[in-house]
Amino acid sequence: MAGMTTARRLVAKIGSALLVDRATGSLRRDWLASMAEDVARLRARGTDVVLVSSGSIALGRGVLGLPPADLPLEQSQAAAAVGQIRLARAWEEHLAPHGITTAQVLVTLEDSADRRRYLNSRATLETLLAFGTVPIVNENDTVATDEIRYGDNDRLAAQVAVTVGADTLVLLSDVDGFYSANPATDPTARRYDEIAEITPEIEAMAGDAGSGLSKGGMKTKLMAAKTAMAAGCAMAICEGSQSHPLRALEGGAPATWFTPGLDPQAARKRWISAMKPRGTLVVDDGAAVALGQGKSLLPAGLSRVEGAFGRGDPVAIRDSAGRSLGQGLSRYTAAEARAIAGRRSAEIEEVLGYPGRAVLVHRDDMAH
Incomplete structure (x- = not known):
């Protein structure tokens, strides 16, 4: 499938x-080993990989001897605290033999809803990928209460894909795609190979079929697809329990691909x-020339700051004659920007x- 073979x-x-x-509540180690091999193969051909796991x-529940039923919030958070360290260690143990360094990143909904936190998350993930690591992302269940929860990792994965500018998102699930009805109860249900637009009819087909250990039904997957497509990211829903699930998807295993009309960079610029x-x-004039060449804006090139804005807020960028050069997301508040205007980067800490x-x-946060 093109979405896999061309993924950057x-x-x-x-x-x-x-x-x-x-x-048993124990890790499926053989499956994990096969997934690690898939990740290593993608990394070897130059594809950046982020895992939302x-x-x-589920792991902590078994260690603490908690029942399989729904848990009170504080018990879920305790189970997450016990299980998260085991989950991270499991990924590290299986990816390390392939020469891959793993990183653990725990997030909450606030980290993407708040623009300052969003920029910080983006910068951290970009740096980790630049170092060649494979970030393992999960919701920070030990601190997330209902009002700051994603609640399911389908939508979290879509938000991570948007944050890192991914061109491909794969939801490894217990179903092999999006169906016109629930295939478990309706023998006439048919799977869609490709969906280019999420219409009201498509939305009406989404049921709430979730599996015993997961919270994500088909509705959450459609919400994830909407988020991904709006950011120019293709998304696949496929059955993941077989060995080497990513290799199988690339080889043409049954799946539904949601295909966007824009690439991630163009979608981000439009946003x-x-x-x-x-x-x-x-x-100043020097900075105006540099911006025209696709460079980032440094404090040294800043002549004047107008208005009041916070970190992550959108700002207009103009030259000394008042001509528009575009707009972008500021990494500093207005007060900070005024203080460091005209200064070299090495002087920022002193100021x-x-x-x-x-x-x-x-430049990645700028549209011309």
Whole structure:
């Protein structure tokens, strides 16, 4: 499938039922080893990989001797705390033989809803990928209460895909795609090979069929697809319990692909362009030339700051004659930007009293 063979940056979501044996509560180590081989093969051909992995509560539940029924919040969080360390260690043990360094990243819904946290998460994940690591992302179940929860890793995976600018998202599930009805109860149900637009008719077909250990039904998968497609990311739903699930998907295993009309970069630029600026950065002639060449905006090129804005807020960028050069997301507040205007990056810590980012507006967070 083209979505796999051409992927530059791939996010794969692994459900609890794939990682943890429902009957025993133990890891499915043979499956995990095959998945690690798939990841290593993708990395070897130059594809960045991020794994969004469920399983911490399911693993911790077994260790603490908790029942398989729904748990009170504090018991779920305790199980997550016990299971998360085992989950991270399991991925590390299986990826290390392939020469792959793993990183654990725990997030909450607030980390993507708040623009400042979103930029921090993006910068951290970008840096980890630049170092060649495979980040293992999970919801921070030990602290997340209902109001700051994603609640399912389908939507978390889609948000991670948006955050890192992935072009491919794979939801490894207990179903082999999106069906017109529940195939377990309706013999006439048919699987879609490709969906280019999520219409009201498609949405009406989504049921709530979830498996025993996972929270994500088909509705959450459609919500994930909407998020991914809006960001220019293709998404696949496929059955993941077989060995080497990513290799099988690439080889043409049954799946439903949701195909976007834009690539991730174009979609991100459009998203930034549509925002209402909270302020204006006026730059000198040298910075204007650099921006025209696709460079980031450094504090040294900043002449004047107008308006009041926070970190992560959209700002207009203009030259000294008032001409628009585009807009982007500021990595500093208006007050901080005024303080470091015209300064070299090496001087930022001395001026602000704390270390900051070398870039004021990164080129990836800019639309011309």
